[in-house]
Amino acid sequence: MRIEILDFLFDMGYKYTCMNGRGQKLENKKQRSDLKKIKHRFSLAVFCLLFSVFCFLVVSAYANNINSDSASNKNTELKDQKPDPQFAKASDSLLTAMDLSSDDKHNANQETSVSLDNTSQSKNNKSQGDTEEDQISLIPPNTTLPLGILYKSNDTAIKAIERNIILFKDRIKKRFSIWLERSAKYIEIMQDILKEKGMPEELVFLPIVESGFNLNAYSPARAVGPWQFIASTAKRYGLVIDWWRDERKDPVKSTYAAAEYLKDLYNMFGSWKLALAAYNAGEGKIMKALKRTGAEDYWALLNTKQIRNETKEYVPRYIAASIIASTPEEYGFHDLVYHEPLEYDEVTLNSPVDIEIIAKCAEATVQEIRELNPELRRWSTPPNVTNYTIRIPAGSKDTFIANLDKVSEKDRFSIDIYRVKKGDNLKKIAKKTGVPVNVILAMNSLSGIESLNVGEEIRIPPKEKYYADMDDKVSARKASHTKKASKKKSGKSDKKSIRKVNTTKHKNKTKKI
Numbered sequence: 001m002r003i004e005i006l007d008f009l010f011d012m013g014y015k016y017t018c019m020n021g022r023g024q025k026l027e028n029k030k031q032r033s034d035l036k037k038i039k040h041r042f043s044l045a046v047f048c049l050l051f052s053v054f055c056f057l058v059v060s061a062y063a064n065n066i067n068s069d070s071a072s073n074k075n076t077e078l079k080d081q082k083p084d085p086q087f088a089k090a091s092d093s094l095l096t097a098m099d100l101s102s103d104d105k106h107n108a109n110q111e112t113s114v115s116l117d118n119t120s121q122s123k124n125n126k127s128q129g130d131t132e133e134d135q136i137s138l139i140p141p142n143t144t145l146p147l148g149i150l151y152k153s154n155d156t157a158i159k160a161i162e163r164n165i166i167l168f169k170d171r172i173k174k175r176f177s178i179w180l181e182r183s184a185k186y187i188e189i190m191q192d193i194l195k196e197k198g199m200p201e202e203l204v205f206l207p208i209v210e211s212g213f214n215l216n217a218y219s220p221a222r223a224v225g226p227w228q229f230i231a232s233t234a235k236r237y238g239l240v241i242d243w244w245r246d247e248r249k250d251p252v253k254s255t256y257a258a259a260e261y262l263k264d265l266y267n268m269f270g271s272w273k274l275a276l277a278a279y280n281a282g283e284g285k286i287m288k289a290l291k292r293t294g295a296e297d298y299w300a301l302l303n304t305k306q307i308r309n310e311t312k313e314y315v316p317r318y319i320a321a322s323i324i325a326s327t328p329e330e331y332g333f334h335d336l337v338y339h340e341p342l343e344y345d346e347v348t349l350n351s352p353v354d355i356e357i358i359a360k361c362a363e364a365t366v367q368e369i370r371e372l373n374p375e376l377r378r379w380s381t382p383p384n385v386t387n388y389t390i391r392i393p394a395g396s397k398d399t400f401i402a403n404l405d406k407v408s409e410k411d412r413f414s415i416d417i418y419r420v421k422k423g424d425n426l427k428k429i430a431k432k433t434g435v436p437v438n439v440i441l442a443m444n445s446l447s448g449i450e451s452l453n454v455g456e457e458i459r460i461p462p463k464e465k466y467y468a469d470m471d472d473k474v475s476a477r478k479a480s481h482t483k484k485a486s487k488k489k490s491g492k493s494d495k496k497s498i499r500k501v502n503t504t505k506h507k508n509k510t511k512k513i
Contacts, residue, residue: 146202146322147272149315157299160316167317168324169331176321177336179212180328184338186213186226190255197259205322206258206276209314215249215374224248227258237261243442244382249374251342273298273315280314281307344372345397347390352383352413353404354465361403362392379465380413384445414465420456435460 168176183205190204207226211217215226223230225248231241237257239247247253265275268283277298278286289306290296302312324331355376359366370376372391381388392400404412418433426448430437441448443459452458 146205146319147200149273149319154299156302157316160302160313161319161323164313164317164320165324165331168320169333173332175212176324177333179208180325180333181336181338182213183208183325185340185342186251188341189252193252193255194259197256197263199259199263200272202322203259203262205325206279206318208321208325209317215251225254226251227254229254229257233261242382243439244378244384245375246377247375251374253375271298276315276318277301277307277311281311285311343394344391345394345400347392347397347400349381349388349390350386351409352381352385352388354380354412354414356465357404357407357412358390358392358400361407362396362400363403364393364396368393379461383413383415414462416460416462418458418460420452420454420458422454424452424454426452429458433460434463 186207187204190207191201194201194203207213210228211226213226217226217228218224219228221230224234224246227248229237229239229248234241234248234254234257237260239250239253239257241248262275262279265278265283266272269275269278269286274286274290274297285307289301289304292306293301293304295301295304298315301307324333328336355369355373356366356379358381359369362369369390369392372393381390416433418429420429426437426440426446429435430440433440437448440446440458440460443461
């Protein structure tokens with residue numbers, strides 16, 4: 001057909017050349033009519049040629065696609081399958097929180113970043129009549145899924161669980177090994193709390209996918225701690241977040257809060273799969289998704305666009321992590337060096353005490369006290385709490401009490417006093433002392449609208465002990481970025497503000513203890 005079209009074009013071109021190629025004037029009406037017809041046919045022939053080329057390319061591409069799919073269907077190994085960008089994106093977002101830590105005993109922030117672009121998603125369809133053992137070859141036949149979650153004859157669930165097992169045991173094996181080793185420190189005490197609250201003990205594996213059991217995990221959404229609470233939810237379940245402490249980092253208090261929250265979610269949805277999805281996305285989003293789709297099960301939501309990719313991978317990822325954590329050797333995790341279980345004594349203080357003093361009295365290091373009390377954000381226990389319970393190394397309670405009795409009350413808590421002078425305001429005091437206004441407000445329980453009286457005493461942190469915690473650094477960076485973004489609009493006046501923000505950040509950084 002293509003040869004015939006080319007011959008036709010050649011003939012048309014030849015006739016056109018003979019009639020008009022010499023530039024002769026065609027005054028004969030018949031000649032002009034013939035030329036017009038030839039031009040029309042020539043245009044039609046060109047169009048036909050282009051259309052045939054287009055069709056040829058489309059058919060070729062379709063044939064190649066069919067051949068590619070056919071070859072893919074012959075290969076049932078998950079490792080050889082094509083990457084799924086959505087799965088990789090969901091994996092990246094879930095792993096982000098585990099890397100944003102200020103203190104990590106294993107220096108997770110120095111780990112090589114793991115690319116999930118090569119993470120594979122199954123394209124193979126399995127028969128609904130297959131047995132449970134045939135469908136999930138990566139899971140031993142006698143394995144019981146956590147929370148009694150059912151997956152038999154559910155192709156969507158099977159593929160999702162399988163690809164997340166591959167993720168943990170192959171793609172990020174080194175990182176997952178660190179999470180498993182660290183989990184041993186907290187699993188026992190968390191299981192006891194879950195059991196006390198009447199919750200399934202298998203939920204203890206949820207912090208693996210939430211934070212990797214990193215107490216200092218900090219997500220871009222400002223979720224904090226092993227259970228990754230955002231501030232509003234944390235406060236709703238009794239966790240205190242103020243300038244002095246952030247109880248989301250406390251492995252005990254945050255587990256109590258998580259148990260209550262998960263219990264409420266289960267009572268709300270009547271399904272652990274939906275409860276876990278709501279823990280990740282929020283109960284409101286899951287309710288909307290169920291209402292819009294008419295679905296009654298979590299697995300049905302995976303084939304819709306009503307929930308994010310992160311939430312679609314969340315439950316399968318939890319299941320995969322639970323299975324591997326229960327029998328790590330079966331998935332290639334050998335020679336793991338588990339942390340020692342968390343053990344400590346508790347002491348109640350009736351007045352604020354510096355962490356440095358606590359460490360000396362307990363004959364421990366400041367680092368040990370901070371690791372046992374990760375919720376403490378400053379150099380001392382909160383001064384606005386009458387009786388504050390702290391943790392000290394196991395077996396040191398008697399020694400601590402005896403040593404603390406030898407320390408006078410005035411030497412236990414370090415604080416500096418600034419006396420208000422004429423013309424002072426909060427900004428001027430902040431500039432003089434190098435302490436941010438928000439810190440002065442927090443330390444003196446001020447709202448910022450009060451007028452200061454001459455001679456009034458303002459408490460400020462000791463210069464040698466004050467340091468900015470991770471939250472303050474993030475706030476400083478955001479403030480700096482905000483100033484830079486508005487720089488073009490406001491001109492020189494903002495340059496001073498930028499310098500102030502950055503200077504404060506630098507000063508705070510040098511005052512760490």
